[in-house]
Amino acid sequence: MALALVTNDDGIDAPGLAVFATAAVKAGLDVVVAAPAEQSSGASAAITAVRREGRTAVQPHQLAALPDVPVWAVEAQPAYIVVAALNGWLDSPPDVVLSGVNHGANVGRAILHSGTVGAALTAGIRGVSGLAVSLGVPLHPTGVRHWEAVDGVLPGVLDLLLGAPAGTVLSLNVPDLPLEQHRELREARLATTGAVQARVDDVRDGTIHLGEVEVADEPEERTDSALLAAGHPTLTALDSVAQDTGPLVSGWLGS
Numbered sequence: 073m074a075l076a077l078v079t080n081d082d083g084i085d086a087p088g089l090a091v092f093a094t095a096a097v098k099a100g101l102d103v104v105v106a107a108p109a110e111q112s113s114g115a116s117a118a119i120t121a122v123r124r125e126g127r128t129a130v131q132p133h134q135l136a137a138l139p140d141v142p143v144w145a146v147e148a149q150p151a152y153i154v155v156a157a158l159n160g161w162l163d164s165p166p167d168v169v170l171s172g173v174n175h176g177a178n179v180g181r182a183i184l185h186s187g188t189v190g191a192a193l194t195a196g197i198r199g200v201s202g203l204a205v206s207l208g209v210p211l212h213p214t215g216v217r218h219w220e221a222v223d224g225v226l227p228g229v230l231d232l233l234l235g236a237p238a239g240t241v242l243s244l245n246v247p248d249l250p251l252e253q254h255r256e257l258r259e260a261r262l263a264t265t266g267a268v269q270a271r272v273d274d275v276r277d278g279t280i281h282l283g284e285v286e287v288a289d290e291p292e293e294r295t296d297s298a299l300l301a302a303g304h305p306t307l308t309a310l311d312s313v314a315q316d317t318g319p320l321v322s323g324w325l326g327s
Contacts, residue, residue, distance in 0.1 A: 073100065074101050074167040075101070075103075075162075077104055077153075078105045079107050080092070080108070081112045081149075081187025081188045082107075083112065084109055086107075086175065088205075088222075089135075090135050091222055092171075092172050092205060092226075093135060096230070099231075101230075104144075104157075105141060105142070108148060108150060109145040110147075112150060112187050113187055115190060120149050121146075121152050128148050133145045150188070151191050153191070158200060168234065169191060169195035169200060169201070169203070171191040171205070172204055173222050176207070176211070177209070177297075179295075180291075180295070181264060181265065183204075183310075192242075192243070192310070193241055196240070201236060203241075205222065205244045205246065207221075208246060218247075220251065221251045222246050225246055225254075228257070229242065240309065241310045241312065243308045244305065244307050245296060245300050247304070247305065249303060257304065257306075258307070259309075260300075261294065261296070262296055262308060264295075
């Protein structure tokens with residue numbers, strides 16, 4: 073049975089974490105949950121942690137829906153948790169890393185900054201497959217969240233990931249709509265920008281206040297942003313850090 077590490081960047085008590093862990097158990101995976109003790113959104117692939125005398129605090133936790141699944145709250149960023157899990161923390165390293173379900177879409181090139189995506193990419197560069205899953209919640213949501221809609225898409229995507237070559241990294245975005253309102257799952261390229269953009273709201277007394285605003289521009293056709301807005305769950309295969317073999321650098325070096 074494959075071992076899945078389930079993590080996130082919204083923190084150990086985020087509802088999406090339990091949704092993902094439950095889906096992984098239903099898919100027949102052996103599951104261990106380890107997530108930041110506090111909100112860590114925007115952490116990207118940082119491997120920072122709160123250290124006391126050079127050590128990172130790890131506390132046992134519990135998910136009410138999964139009393140038999142080991143759960144850990146870690147005072148660290150999600151990518152740190154992945155690195156620790158793959159390098160000796162757990163009795164056996166995970167075969168796959170599942171990150172999310174994030175409260176808010178992770179679309180466009182802005183996924184660079186996402187701790188949810190950063191955890192999956194950290195697994196990928198170490199030859200372990202990763203899946204980042206996000207629910208397309210707007211910046212200022214109203215009403216209820218449709219976490220159950222994720223269950224309608226995840227089984228097929230997990231099958232795809234587990235059948236793919238080791239080191240495959242996928243990003244899945246699911247509309248925050250009732251499942252019956254979803255359109256078909258679509259493969260999507262990244263939009264130029266994300267759904268949310270950072271903006272400096274105020275500068276005074278030696279401080280900066282960086283806020284967030286929803287991107288007003290119409291997204292490019294057939295991108296993850298556009299398809300998600302139209303009601304499609306979107307799936308994007310991600311490449312991580314790699315050297316550029318184009319002519320610019322090689323020409324500059326005279327090779």
